Amino acid sequence: MRDHGIGRRRFVTGAAAAALAAGATGEQAAAAEPIGGNLPDFHPLLKAELDFPLAWGRSPIRDFTAWRRAARAQVEELLLVDAQKDVPYEPAHTDHAQGDGYTRELVTLSLTRYERVRGALLTPDGPGPFPAVLLLHDHGAKFDIGKEKFVRPWYDDTRLASAQAWADKLLSGRFVGDELARRGYVVLCLDALGWGDRGPVAYEQQQALASNFYNLGSSLAGLMAREDARAAGFLAGLDRVDPGRVAAVGFSMGAYRAWQTAALSDHVAAAASVCWMTGLREMMVPGNNTLRGQSAYYMLHPGLARHLDIPDVASIAAPQPLYFLDGADDTLFTAEGVEAAYDRMRTVWRSRRADDRLRTEIWPGLGHVFTDRMQDAVLDWLDDVL
Structure with missing residues (x-):
């Protein structure tokens, strides 16, 4: 034959x-x-x-409010996890301690009906109500700490050593959550599934974990998206918080989570994303980290690319203020992909006459990091927009 x-x-x-x-x-x-x-x-x-037919400008829907509603509904359908809106948070507060101009506490709450999640909650000294930041941690293939990557763990010396080493490596030695609290922001940072109190998952287990979510009719990335949106709602509902001044901020995978939460939650008034934005076509090239699977599953909504590109999803947040910072030498994202995504989002914000509300920057000489200078830029921007 x-x-x-x-x-x-x-x-x-x-x-x-x-x-x-x-x-x-x-x-x-x-x-x-x-x-x-x-x-x-x-x-x-x-x-x-991949022609992304639901993208703003390509979609037959010409009214922006109607498009935003339709695009969000399409994303939410593909999360495979329902909105969990009727699940009471039932917060439990423990491990109170005084910081430098703010109080620290651990809070355990129900983001979904499936399990309780523990996070760090920081509150500035004073009467409030305060602006607030939902801090969203990175992936980094480092699972022993989650919330501790951004908030100094006053409650665990072992995790403190690991967290300080992580901060020294990527964050100029700082704990971003503590900096925000000292500056007058209520801060909430929770563990995503697989990290800290909800882990540690092993790197090579991620793909099996994600596939088993699919086998159960659910989604690992969808769960994370729903949990982050629910966390934003919890934070906005605290008496100590001004509900109109809540931002999402994240680095790396947390940056993806930040703009995604801004797109999916009306509780988020602004978002800053450090080192995670690209066009899908430009990301799917030989050698890119996404092609290895594993960590990609935390950011993979099956079928979404048939409708929207990555910056199209972020653009659902328009015309709210969004700030994107990427390193010129970041090997995880091609320069072409970052620029293509920035251009696409600028078109959307410009169509809303809100050019000044979208800030996009590529930092020369920097890779996949969130340095003290980048942190200061984000902090100053938050002060301006909130």
């Missing part, structure tokens, strides 16, 4: 896939040195089909 090659070559990774896409023979492609990937050999055809 003649073999026409059908059914034999279905999956080629990295440089081999790129060679095939450029027209190289199978032998030439197989000889190319892989640079990481796991892309199917026909991935250029799949990317060519």
Whole structure:
């Protein structure tokens, strides 16, 4: 029987896939040195089909309020986790301690009907009500700490050592949550599933964890999205908080969570995202970290790319103030992807005559970090918009 090659070559990774896409023979492609990937050999055809028909400007919906409502509804449908709106938070407060101009406490609450979640809650000294920040931690393949990446863990010396090392590596030694509280913001930071009190998950377990969510008719990324939106609602509902001045702030995966929460929650008045924004087409290239799977599942809503690009989802938050900071030398996101996303969002905010409410920056000489200078820029921006 003649073999026409059908059914034999279905999956080629990295440089081999790129060679095939450029027209190289199978032998030439197989000889190319892989640079990481796991892309199917026909991935250029799949990317060519991504026209994001629900994006603002492409969608037949011309009224922005109606478009925003339709786009959010589409995202929410694909989260596979319901909104959990009727679940009482039932907060329990413990481990009170005094900080430098603010009080610290742990709060345990129900973000969903599935489990209780513990977080750090910081409140400035004084009468209030105060502006507030929902702090959203990164991934970093470091799971022993979650909320402790942003808030100094006064309650656990072991976690303090780990958290300080993380802050020294990526945050110029600072605990961003404590800086915010000293500056007059109520701060809430909770563990995402897999980190801190809800972990630690092992790196190689993430993919199985996500697939089992799918097997159970649910979604790991959808759960995180719903929990973050619920956390924003809890924070806005505190007596000590001015509900009209709540922001979401995050770094890396937390940056994704910040703009996503701004898109999905009316409780968020502004968001600052450090080192997570790109266009989808530009991200799905050989060598990109997303192609490894694993951590990608925390930010993967199946089928969403048939409707909206990544910056289109963030644009659901328009015309609220959003601030994006990315490092020019960040190897996780191509410069082309960052610029494409920025351009797309600028078009949306401009259409709302709100150009001044969208701030996009690429910091030269910086990689995937949230340095003290970047933190100061975010803090100053929060003071301005809140």
